[in-house]
Amino acid sequence: AKVPSLGSRLHQRAAPFDEDLANNVTTGAYFATVEVGSPGQSITVHVDTGSSDVWVLAKNSDLCTSTRLQDRYGYCLDTFDNTTSSSYAMADPGGFEIEYLDGSGASGDYFTDDINVGTLNVKAVQMGLALRSTSSWGMLGIGYGSNVASSTPYLSIVEQMLKQGLIGIKAYSLFLNDLEASTGTILFGGIDTEKYTGTLKTVPILPDPATGNITHFSVSLSSLASVKGDGSKTEFLTEQLSVILDSGTTLTYLPPTVARKIFTSLNAYDDSAARDSVVYVDCALRTADPAQVLRYQFGANGPAIEVSLADIIMDDLKPYIQSGGLELPKNLGFPTDNVCSLGLQPSTEGDVHLLGDTFLRSAYVVYDLTHNTVSMAQSNMNSTKENIIEI
Numbered sequence: 502a503k504v505p506s507l508g509s510r511l512h513q514r515a516a517p518f519d520e521d522l523a524n525n526v527t528t529g530a531y532f533a534t535v536e537v538g539s540p541g542q543s544i545t546v547h548v549d550t551g552s553s554d555v556w557v558l559a560k561n562s563d564l565c566t567s568t569r570l571q572d573r574y575g576y577c578l579d580t581f582d583n584t585t586s587s588s589y590a591m592a593d594p595g596g597f598e599i600e601y602l603d604g605s606g607a608s609g610d611y612f613t614d615d616i617n618v619g620t621l622n623v624k625a626v627q628m629g630l631a632l633r634s635t636s637s638w639g640m641l642g643i644g645y646g647s648n649v650a651s652s653t654p655y656l657s658i659v660e661q662m663l664k665q666g667l668i669g670i671k672a673y674s675l676f677l678n679d680l681e682a683s684t685g686t687i688l689f690g691g692i693d694t695e696k697y698t699g700t701l702k703t704v705p706i707l708p709d710p711a712t713g714n715i716t717h718f719s720v721s722l723s724s725l726a727s728v729k730g731d732g733s734k735t736e737f738l739t740e741q742l743s744v745i746l747d748s749g750t751t752l753t754y755l756p757p758t759v760a761r762k763i764f765t766s767l768n769a770y771d772d773s774a775a776r777d778s779v780v781y782v783d784c785a786l787r788t789a790d791p792a793q794v795l796r797y798q799f800g801a802n803g804p805a806i807e808v809s810l811a812d813i814i815m816d817d818l819k820p821y822i823q824s825g826g827l828e829l830p831k832n833l834g835f836p837t838d839n840v841c842s843l844g845l846q847p848s849t850e851g852d853v854h855l856l857g858d859t860f861l862r863s864a865y866v867v868y869d870l871t872h873n874t875v876s877m878a879q880s881n882m883n884s885t886k887e888n889i890i891e892i
């Protein structure tokens with residue numbers, strides 16, 4: 502397995518052509534606005550269960566001071582100015598360096614400062630200050646603390662929350678209401694019972710087969726099937742599959758043999774190996790059978806999550822096609838005036854299979870790093886109510 506060698510680099514973003522057009526915080530990812538320093542500076546960061554470092558872009562970082570770099574890597578969202586924070590302290594000059602699966606990365610210094618996440622005020626958290634970055638925003642890495650990018654171990658933000666008595670257990674729940682939701686999606690130490698339907702079901706987190714250590718949110722997928730409105734079912738797995746729940750990854754990545762079966766069933770055109778890395782599919786399928794879902798079953802009697810086709814077939818290509826930024830392959834096999842992209846692609850990193858936002862949007866997920874379990878239920882996308890209980 503390649504997971505251990507990937508370390509904190511575990512996550513992939515969407516296709517590279519995203520960089521050409523207005524990249525946007527609403528483009529399907531978990532974001533949270535936190536306050537860093539004293540007085541607090543409001544900074545929107547990407548919430549990432551696949552990595553374990555918190556980092557912010559420095560005000561004077563290369564990306565944020567160069568339009569040339571921004572043309573290449575995307576804009577600069579929010580920055581941190583360490584000179585105006587009275588609680589800032591340098592921790593490890595030059596010690597911060599992180600790289601993600603998609604090739605983006607950041608480097609600079611580690612510092613400590615206070616950070617407010619929702620209602621939790623965490624003191625003196627070690628964070629990266631990116632002086633160089635190819636990412637438009639900082640990260641709130643909330644994976645296992647054993648997985649920090651630093652060669653010198655330190656307590657992750659979740660471990661600090663526990664140590665400082667802010668939570669009773671290293672656990673949190675994540676919920677992405679819809680594509681526009683940017684806040685209120687993460688609850689440390691709590692569960693909002695209004696945000697899912699049915700009951701939460703629990704599965705164990707799997708240790709890495711090579712080391713026996715638990716480093717990522719790996720769980721066992723026992724079945725993945727297309728279920729149509731008339732009840733007919735097509736199974737795509739022939740054996741259990743270890744998959745990683747990764748909020749930092751936009752799409753879902755499955756073994757090529759499995760992905761190809763799904764493409765065939767949806768008459769999709771796999772161009773993921775090309776530069777633009779798109780799997781094309783007919784937009785008409787978003788509405789053809791509104792009851793059709795991809796059904797993910799975990800463990801033997803674990804949670805089952807249904808992802809409707811409209812949530813995995815994304816109508817996000819038309820602006821690129823119209824502007825000439827994306828040239829469609831010939832012989833797509835369906836009308837070229839209604840082309841969508843499929844939010845599911847073949848894995849490119851050997852044994853690493855990721856369930857990203859195109860799966861996670863349909864699930865309410867409780868990550869429990871104390872008991873090494875994940876609990877899931879079908880997300881209740883329409884909920885406006887709230888009922889928070891402590892884990």
Ligand SMILES: *[C@@H]1O[C@H](CO)[C@@H](O)[C@H](O)[C@H]1NC(C)=O
Pocket residue numbers: 524525526527
């Ligand atoms: C995101 O896009 C919306 C609509 O196009 C725009 O109003 C908003 O300013 C954008 N946000 C950022 C951070 O670019």
Ligand SMILES: *[C@@H]1O[C@H](CO)[C@@H](O)[C@H](O)[C@H]1NC(C)=O
Pocket residue numbers: 559583584591610630
């Ligand atoms: C702010 O951060 C930069 C980069 O880490 C560092 O060189 C500088 O000393 C810091 N400023 C203060 C006041 O500590």
Ligand SMILES: *[C@@H]1O[C@H](CO)[C@@H](O)[C@H](O)[C@H]1NC(C)=O
Pocket residue numbers: 505712714
């Ligand atoms: C696995 O965990 C043990 C005990 O925590 C640790 O000593 C060892 O370095 C870890 N192995 C790897 C490859 O991270």
Ligand SMILES: *[C@@H]1O[C@H](CO)[C@@H](O)[C@H](O)[C@H]1NC(C)=O
Pocket residue numbers: 882883
């Ligand atoms: C609830 O959300 C689902 C999925 O987005 C949608 O199909 C349905 O129309 C919504 N129902 C209501 C009452 O808003």
